[in-house]
Structures are given as structure tokens and as C-alpha cells.
Amino acid sequence: MEQQEIIILDSSFLISLAKIDALSLLEVFKKKAGVTLLAPYAIYKECVEDGIRGGYLDSLAIKKQIERGTVSMRDVDFPSELAVDEVLMVSAAHWGVKTVFVDDQLLLKKVARKGFIVKRSVEFVRDLVKKGDLNRSDYLKFLNRLIKRRRLSEDKRTLYEEVEDENLDYSAS
Amino acid sequence: MKTLTIQLPEKLYELLVSYSRKRGKDVTDALKEYAQIMVWEEKKEEAISAYNEEKVTLRELADLLGLSYWEADELLEKEGIALIR
Numbered sequence: 001m002e003q004q005e006i007i008i009l010d011s012s013f014l015i016s017l018a019k020i021d022a023l024s025l026l027e028v029f030k031k032k033a034g035v036t037l038l039a040p041y042a043i044y045k046e047c048v049e050d051g052i053r054g055g056y057l058d059s060l061a062i063k064k065q066i067e068r069g070t071v072s073m074r075d076v077d078f079p080s081e082l083a084v085d086e087v088l089m090v091s092a093a094h095w096g097v098k099t100v101f102v103d104d105q106l107l108l109k110k111v112a113r114k115g116f117i118v119k120r121s122v123e124f125v126r127d128l129v130k131k132g133d134l135n136r137s138d139y140l141k142f143l144n145r146l147i148k149r150r151r152l153s154e155d156k157r158t159l160y161e162e163v164e165d166e167n168l169d170y171s172a173s
Numbered sequence: 174m175k176t177l178t179i180q181l182p183e184k185l186y187e188l189l190v191s192y193s194r195k196r197g198k199d200v201t202d203a204l205k206e207y208a209q210i211m212v213w214e215e216k217k218e219e220a221i222s223a224y225n226e227e228k229v230t231l232r233e234l235a236d237l238l239g240l241s242y243w244e245a246d247e248l249l250e251k252e253g254i255a256l257i258r
Contacts, residue, residue, distance in 0.1 A: 011242055012231055012256060046242045056243045085232050103256045107230040120257050146257075153255035 005035045005099070008092050009071060011047045011084075012103035014039070016121035018058035020145035025125060027070045028133050039066070040091040041075035042084045089114055103151060122152050122160050129163050136163065221252060231256070 017023045030037055039047070044066065051059025065071050076091055085107055092100055092111070099117040101124060102108045112118045119127075125142050128134035143160055146152040152160070181189065193203030220237040223229045229237065235245035249256065 012246075015243070015246055016256065050241050051243050054241055054243050056247075059243070083232065085230050104231045105256065105258060106224075106227045107232075109227070110230075122257060147255075150250045150253060150255045151257060153258040156257065 005033075006038050006095050006097045007035050007099045007101060008088065008095070008097050009037055009039050009043065010088055010100065010102035010104065010107065011043050012107070013101040013121050013124075014043070014047050014062050014071075015058060016103045016146065016149075016151040017124075018061045019149045019151060020121075020142050021061075022121075022125060022142050022145075023061050023065050023070075025128060025134065026065060027068070029124070029128065030070055032131065032133055037071045038091075038095070038097075039071055039073050040087055041073055042087045044073045046084060085110070089116075092116055122146055122156075126160060126163055139163070217248070221249070221254065224249070225254065 014023075017026065026037060029035075048059050048063045048066065051062070062071075066073055074091075074095075076087075076094055078087055078090060082090065088100070088102075088107075089111060091097070093114070097116065099119060100111045101119050101121070102111055103120050108118050108120065122143065125134065125139060125146075129136055129139045140161070143152070143157070147154055147157060189200055189203060189207075192207065193200045196203055196206070198206065217238060220229070220234050223237070224231070224234045231245055231249070232242060234240075234249075235242050238245065238248070240248065246256075
């Protein structure tokens with residue numbers, strides 16, 4: 001049996017989806033694409049444990065997705081001095097991951113420079129429209145929320161209102 | 174603890190007394206609190222500027238300011254800085 005493709009999710013991506021109430025789209029994507037969505041334990045700790053401790057309600061929504069099995073959590077025995085940004089990239093390499101979902105601008109570029117395919121929350125949601133898994137009207141609602149919650153710059157609204165067009169070069173600095 | 178003796182203009186001293194009364198603190202504690210706020214604001218501005226210039230990631234920004242990832246994320250939102258630009 002062929003092994004499912006693994007996609008690693010960064011906290012920035014998970015928090016974006018939580019803040020726009022779009023975490024359920026991960027389940028739709030997972031089922032359709034037949035992929036494994038994975039968060040290294042360091043990401044889980046940051047997103048869920050630290051979030052709950054800090055009283056961030058969105059962290060509970062992320063925890064729910066992990067408990068439902070939409071996102072799996074996995075740990076690897078890395079040196080404890082590794083920063084979470086590094087854990088993310090080392091985990092991706094260790095697990096033979098091709099794609100990383102990340103919203104943090106600089107981290108995204110670093111990940112892309114390592115040769116991984118990167119996708120941001122806005123592109124993740126837009127791709128669901130392209131594949132017919134989300135209607136355009138709902139997509140525009142999510143787009144508005146991304147802008148309102150400062151996950152996406154207002155300057156990019158026009159670019160993303162168009163559902164066509166890909167080929168953005170993330171690795172360019 | 175270091176001891177610092179400073180001379181303040183009369184008006185600034187009065188403002189400081191008024192500030193301390195509002196907070197129910199003595200003048201020394203109010204001055205300490207104010208200094209901490211100033212230092213924090215300076216540090217925050219520097220860190221946000223580094224983030225804006227893509228010199229640090231969100232996690233590094235959090236580390237620089239001694240915040241959790243969520244707190245740093247919330248700070249950027251409050252400051253009106255978009256994650257995806």
C-alpha cells in the first residue's frame with residue numbers, strides 16, 4: 001500500500017485557520033486529498049498547551065481537530081536546544097515531507113529555501129474553491145476574515161479575490 | 174538593585190506625583206513602573222521593526238519580547254501588522 005503524503009502544519013497556519021473559524025476545512029481537505037496532516041509535538045505544545053494556559057479560546061478549537069484525528073501529533077527525539085522553527089524544518093526532512101503549511105512570512109521563505117513546497121492559509125482556502133470543495137461566496141467570507149484578523153494584508157485583497165493564478169515565488173527575498 | 178538619584182523639573186515631579194496617586198503607589202514605585210513601560214515600548218518597537226523587515230520570525234519575535242507565541246501573534250494583530258504581506 002502506498003504511503004500517504006505527509007503535510008506539516010506550522011502554528012502560524014493553524015492559528016490563522018482557527019481565527020477565521022475555518023479549521024473544519026482541514027478535514028475536507030484531508031479526506032479529498034488523502035493526506036496525513038501532521039504537527040510536531042513542539043507545534044502542538046505551542047498551539048494547544050501554551051494557548052490554553054494563556055486563555056486563548058482558539059487553541060481549544062485546534063485541540064479539537066487534533067482529538068478528532070484531523071491533525072496528528074508526532075514527536076521526534078531532537079536535541080532540546082533546537083528552536084521550534086528548526087524543529088519544523090528538521091521534522092519535515094526527517095519524515096520525508098514535501099509540503100509545509102505556514103503563514104509566518106520569514107519562516108515561509110526559510111522553509112521554501114530548503115526546497116519544501118509551502119502553502120499559506122489563504123492559498124489553502126483558495127485551492128479548495130479551485131477543486132470545487134468550497135464555494136466562492138464562502139471563500140470571500142474567509143478572505144475578509146483573514147484580512148480583518150490581520151492574517152493577510154489588505155494590499156493583497158485584489159490578488160486573492162481572483163481565484164486563478166498561482167506561481168508565487170516564496171523563496172525570493 | 175542599583176540606586177539612582179535624579180533631579181526632576183518641578184512640573185515633571187508634579188506629574189509623577191499625580192501619576193503615582195492614580196495608581197496608588199509611592200513616587201519611587203511609580204517611576205519604576207513608568208521606566209519599565211518605556212523600556213518595554215522601546216523593546217517592542219525594535220522587535221516589531223525587525224519582524225517587519227523580515228529579520229526575525231514570529232517565534233523569534235516572541236523570544237525577543239519574552240512572550241508566548243500566542244501573545245506575540247496577538248501583539249501583531251493589535252499593532253495592525255499582517256502576517257501575510
